[in-house]
Structure formats: C-alpha cells, structure tokens
Amino acid sequence: xxxxxxxxxxxxxxxxxxxxxxxxxxxxxxxxxxxxxxxxxxxxxxxxxxxxxxxxxxxxxxxxxxxxxxxxxxxxxxxxxxxxxxxxxxxxxxxxxxxxxxxxxxxxxxxxxxxxxxxxxxxxxxxxxxxxxxxxxxxxxxxxxxxxxxxxxxxxxxxxxx
Numbered sequence: 001x002x003x004x005x006x007x008x009x010x011x012x013x014x015x016x017x018x019x020x021x022x023x024x025x026x027x028x029x030x031x032x033x034x035x036x037x038x039x040x041x042x043x044x045x046x047x048x049x050x051x052x053x054x055x056x057x058x059x060x061x062x063x064x065x066x067x068x069x070x071x072x073x074x075x076x077x078x079x080x081x082x083x084x085x086x087x088x089x090x091x092x093x094x095x096x097x098x099x100x101x102x103x104x105x106x107x108x109x110x111x112x113x114x115x116x117x118x119x120x121x122x123x124x125x126x127x128x129x130x131x132x133x134x135x136x137x138x139x140x141x142x143x144x145x146x147x148x149x150x151x152x153x154x155x156x157x158x159x160x161x162x
Contacts, residue, residue, distance in 0.1 A: 010101055017098045020091050021125055027088045028128045031135035034081060038139045045146070055150035059157075067155060074147040081143065084136040092129025096122040 044052025051057065054077070055070055065073075099118040106114035 013098055013101065016094065017121075020095045020098065021121075024088070024091050024095055024125055024129045024132070027084050027091070027132040027136075030080075030084055031088075031132040031139075034084075034139045035135050038142055041146075042142075053146075053150055053153075055147055056153060059154045067151065070151060070154065074151065078140055078143055078147070081136045081140040085133050085140055088129045088133035088136065092126035092133075095125030095129065098122075 041052050041054075046052075055074060058073065059065060059070060099122040103115045103118035103122070106112075106118065
C-alpha cells in the first residue's frame with residue numbers, strides 16, 4: 001500500500017516539472033518585458049512627457065475619479081508584478097525539488113550523468129526564477145513610488161483647485 005502511494009506521489013510530482021518550467025520561462029520573459037516598460041516610462045517621466053505619468057493623465061481625463069478609485073487602479077496595475085514577485089521564487093523551489101527525486105535515484109544507481117542532468121535543470125530553473133523575482137520586485141518598487149508621487153500630486157492639484 002505505501003509503495004503504491006509512494007510511486008503515485010512520485011509520478012504525480014514528475015508531471016509538474018514541465019508546467020513549472022514553462023511558468024518560470026514565462027515569468028522570466030515577463031520580468032524583462034516589464035523592465036523594458038519601466039525603462040521606457042522612466043525616460044518619459046524624465047522628459048516630462050504626460051504618458052509617463054499614468055495616474056495624472058487618468059485623473060485629468062476622468063476628473064470624476066476620486067482618490068480611493070485612483071488608488072485602487074494603481075493597486076490593480078501593480079498586481080501582476082506583485083504576483084510574479086511572490087510566485088517566481090516558489091516555482092523556483094518546486095523546479096529545484098522535482099528533479100531531485102530522479103537525481104537521487106540516479107545517484108543510487110551510480111548514473112552520475114543523469115544526476116548531473118537533473119541538477120543542472122534544478123539549479124538553472126531556480127536561478128531564472130530568482131532573477132525574474134528580483135526584476136519584478138524592482139519594477140514593483142519603482143512603480144509603487146511613482147504612483148504614490150502621482151497620487152500626492154493629484155491631491156495637491158485638487159486642493160489648489162478647490
């Protein structure tokens with residue numbers, strides 16, 4: 001009974017390797033896309049271009065939006081980066097642990113080439129996941145700072161207008 005359960009759990013765990021690796025690759029790509037978008041927005045902000053100030057532009061276009069609604073919009077715009085920041089390291093850990101089973105089996109059988117292959121996958125996946133998390137965390141931090149400044153500027157403008 002235990003052997004059957006062990007085998008079933010091992011097999012089920014191995015099924016998740018490909019989807020986890022695909023998710024890590026997607027998060028890695030997303031991290032660089034968001035980094036590029038951040039760099040572009042930073043350039044716009046340095047140049048004083050209105051497109052670099054998303055919330056200010058939105059508040060001007062839709063003056064009926066109150067501060068709470070603008071804060072909610074800012075929060076929603078940061079949600080995907082926040083999710084990537086938190087999920088990427090978890091997926092990296094999963095991608096590290098899944099190949100360890102086959103690596104340990106191969107080690108027990110004396111197949112060092114298979115051990116090497118499994119460990120290469122494990123460590124490469126966790127490295128990419130951590131890089132993705134670091135990039136998305138940086139993007140999240142910068143954007144959060146910008147949104148707070150934009151919300152402060154909107155509040156100041158509305159106070160002056162009143």
